[in-house]
Amino acid sequence: MRHSCAHLLAQAVTELYPGAKPTIGPAIENGFYYDFAMEPIGDEDLKTIEKKMQQLARQNLPVSREEYSDEELLDLFKTNEYKLEIINDKLEDGDASTIYRQGDWYDLCLGPHVPSTAKLMHSRLLSVSTAYWRGDQDRESLVRIYGTVFPDKHMLKEHLQRMDEAKKRDHRKLGKDLQLFHISEKVGQGLILWTPRGSIVRQELQDFIAQELKRQGYSQVFTPHIGKLDLFRTSGHFPYYQESQYPPLVERDLMKKLADEGCTCSELSNLMNEGDIDGYLLKPMNCPHHTQIYASQPRSYRDLPLRLAEFGTVYRWEQSGEISGMTRVRGFTQDDAHLFVTEEQIAEEVLGCIELVQIIFGTLGMDDYRVRVGMRDLDSNKYVGSDEGWDLAEEACRQAAISLGVPFIEEEGEAAFYGPKVDFIVRDVIGREWQLGTVQVDYNLPERFDLTYQGSDGVAHRPVMIHRAPFGSMERFVGVLIEHFAGKFPTWLTPTQAHIITISEKQTEYASKIESELKTAGIRVESDASDNTIGKKIRTHRKMQPAYMLILGEEEESNGTVSIRARSGAQQNGVPLADFIAAIQNEIEQKTVAPSIVSE
RNA sequence: GCCUGUGUAGCAUAGCUGGUAGUGCGGCGGAUUUGUAAUCCGCAGGCCGAGGGUUCGAGUCCCUCCGCAGGCUCCA
Numbered sequence: 001m002r003h004s005c006a007h008l009l010a011q012a013v014t015e016l017y018p019g020a021k022p023t024i025g026p027a028i029e030n031g032f033y034y035d036f037a038m039e040p041i042g043d044e045d046l047k048t049i050e051k052k053m054q055q056l057a058r059q060n061l062p063v064s065r066e067e068y069s070d071e072e073l074l075d076l077f078k079t080n081e082y083k084l085e086i087i088n089d090k091l092e093d094g095d096a097s098t099i100y101r102q103g104d105w106y107d108l109c110l111g112p113h114v115p116s117t118a119k120l121m122h123s124r125l126l127s128v129s130t131a132y133w134r135g136d137q138d139r140e141s142l143v144r145i146y147g148t149v150f151p152d153k154h155m156l157k158e159h160l161q162r163m164d165e166a167k168k169r170d171h172r173k174l175g176k177d178l179q180l181f182h183i184s185e186k187v188g189q190g191l192i193l194w195t196p197r198g199s200i201v202r203q204e205l206q207d208f209i210a211q212e213l214k215r216q217g218y219s220q221v222f223t224p225h226i227g228k229l230d231l232f233r234t235s236g237h238f239p240y241y242q243e244s245q246y247p248p249l250v251e252r253d254l255m256k257k258l259a260d261e262g263c264t265c266s267e268l269s270n271l272m273n274e275g276d277i278d279g280y281l282l283k284p285m286n287c288p289h290h291t292q293i294y295a296s297q298p299r300s301y302r303d304l305p306l307r308l309a310e311f312g313t314v315y316r317w318e319q320s321g322e323i324s325g326m327t328r329v330r331g332f333t334q335d336d337a338h339l340f341v342t343e344e345q346i347a348e349e350v351l352g353c354i355e356l357v358q359i360i361f362g363t364l365g366m367d368d369y370r371v372r373v374g375m376r377d378l379d380s381n382k383y384v385g386s387d388e389g390w391d392l393a394e395e396a397c398r399q400a401a402i403s404l405g406v407p408f409i410e411e412e413g414e415a416a417f418y419g420p421k422v423d424f425i426v427r428d429v430i431g432r433e434w435q436l437g438t439v440q441v442d443y444n445l446p447e448r449f450d451l452t453y454q455g456s457d458g459v460a461h462r463p464v465m466i467h468r469a470p471f472g473s474m475e476r477f478v479g480v481l482i483e484h485f486a487g488k489f490p491t492w493l494t495p496t497q498a499h500i501i502t503i504s505e506k507q508t509e510y511a512s513k514i515e516s517e518l519k520t521a522g523i524r525v526e527s528d529a530s531d532n533t534i535g536k537k538i539r540t541h542r543k544m545q546p547a548y549m550l551i552l553g554e555e556e557e558s559n560g561t562v563s564i565r566a567r568s569g570a571q572q573n574g575v576p577l578a579d580f581i582a583a584i585q586n587e588i589e590q591k592t593v594a595p596s597i598v599s600e
Numbered sequence: 601g602c603c604u605g606u607g608u609a610g611c612a613u614a615g616c617u618g619g620u621a622g623u624g625c626g627g628c629g630g631a632u633u634u635g636u637a638a639u640c641c642g643c644a645g646g647c648c649g650a651g652g653g654u655u656c657g658a659g660u661c662c663c664u665c666c667g668c669a670g671g672c673u674c675c676a
Contacts, residue, residue, distance in 0.1 A: 033671095132603095142672095319601055319675085506633075532634085535636060540638090554635090
């Protein structure tokens with residue numbers, strides 16, 4: 001049905017814009033799109049097209065399937081080079097093809113389709129954008145129109161409402177409303193400024209994972225934000241990934257000397273690429289630094305696994321058009337760790353990493369994720385390392401994913417250039433997928449840095465590295481988390497856990513007494529003793545989504561109690577302060593996903 | 601990076617075919633002292649993203665750049 005509606009869209013467009021050439025128009029989740037080779041159109045044009053589609057739908061044109069010979073097909077589409085390309089590709093593969101016809105319009109298609117256009121009355125065009133023909137940046141730019149269609153009016157309306165609801169939990173909007181982070185044009189694109197409230201969320205998450213790491217025998221390390229170019233030449237990141245790095249920093253004296261010699265920018269760049277001069281790179285990842293910690297001492301098999309963990313901030317030059325909120329940024333902090341292990345330890349250690357991801361996702365109630373095992377693309381040569389190493393590493397990842405006990409898919413070509421990986425992927429409110437946690441096996445870097453350990457046989461062996469980041473990056477993770485909770489964080493994560501609201505200024509003193517007792521108990525609290533009405537104060541404070549509001553009036557003051565108001569509006573009056581403190585401390589300690597002190 | 605949109609005070613917005621900026625929230629001051637989703641009055645906030653151009657005159661039209669949004673491409 002969605003695909004049929006794409007046909008209807010193409011019919012409408014070709015009737016309205018005679019020069020437009022339809023290319024492809026598949027169904028996608030919740031809708032469809034169709035790409036046209038035509039002059040760019042705007043949002044207003046969508047309405048016109050939409051009207052035309054309704055008109056065509058109302059005509060109740062029967063949709064029929066027709067078969068033609070190859071020559072006839074080529075003749076039918078002779079004015080549309082895109083369709084010809086498709087037909088020729090199909091002929092090469094030996095596939096037959098059919099066309100579907102409605103009215104005097106027809107399209108190359110395998111079907112199936114709805115019997116008549118009357119089934120397509122309830123559609124809506126959503127947006128117009130562009131795409132490259134066959135997804136190739138070097139080929140023609142096409143106009144892509146997105147739309148959706150439902151069997152009846154009611155379902156269409158519901159779907160559109162759902163989309164509106166989803167937009168309300170967009171982390172970019174909530175991040176602003178809840179004052180969690182800020183992006184300043186003056187600082188730069190894709191560079192996140194963590195404001196005090198957002199920093200609390202991040203710090204709580206970091207503390208949480210640090211605790212788990214201690215339990216699993218990790219060692220905490222710290223490394224600087226830059227490193228010599230040579231370090232990254234050895235790792236293989238420079239100059240081959242230059243496109244996605246900030247340009248290198250060159251020492252002042254050297255710069256001056258080169259300038260005096262009349263060196264041009266391109267000469268400088270060449271000198272750096274060839275290794276004739278050195279400089280420093282903002283680190284695009286933490287692994288090279290960690291290899292040097294490993295190499296700082298002779299290692300024995302008894303030292304392994306050596307697990308080095310760091311919340312390491314890295315910088316990558318993402319394309320300007322790809323930067324988005326907190327989920328795609330240019331500077332971010334990975335909850336990174338590198339495990340140096342023997343080959344026999346790979347399976348167990350990969351499993352340990354994956355369990356860590358599961359603990360985190362479980363604690364936060366995130367169950368809507370998928371697992372992807374990224375394998376190499378056998379046809380590509382962008383990978384480094386031996387085939388045997390890759391085979392072993394891929395098998396280790398596969399086995400770890402299997403023992404995970406959740407469905408996973410293997411995808412060719414999704415591996416890192418240095419090794420296969422297991423990724424945890426979640427969706428944001430708009431349906432886009434983001435890679436969060438990742439575990440990657442790497443035979444390559446130990447080789448490049450010539451890392452060794454002495455085995456029980458007294459001979460030097462090569463360790464294997466495992467890269468892993470259960471959150472992925474703090475920025476992306478918190479961004480996704482904001483949407484996951486729609487800003488209503490669990491008590492342990494929420495920036496302000498209790499907001500104190502007084503009914504009149506008579507309770508100001510009582511409020512500050514309660515406030516200081518809560519603070520002493522380690523509760524993050526905010527107090528409002530302004531002279532606004534109680535209704536107004538509740539309205540205002542609700543917006544910041546504290547786990548609880550404590551309402552204080554004459555009654556509470558004389559009894560030494562608090563009245564607790566939950567986010568839902570549910571309330572419990574006259575609770576002794578000590579009881580509330582005990583309850584909220586327990587909730588924080590347990591990391592309860594949904595605040596539940598007040599029963600509904 | 602490419603395409604299409606878009607950019608008005610901290611936030612949300614009005615401003616038609618060009619005549620030199622309104623409103624709400626928030627903030628500040630005052631009145632009020634309130635029992636669960638907006639008490640009243642007053643005040644201060646804008647080089648209308650930046651720069652250039654057309655014009656007697658530009659928030660409005662044109663160009664360049666920057667940011668943002670949706671896609672595309674990319675994501676070691």
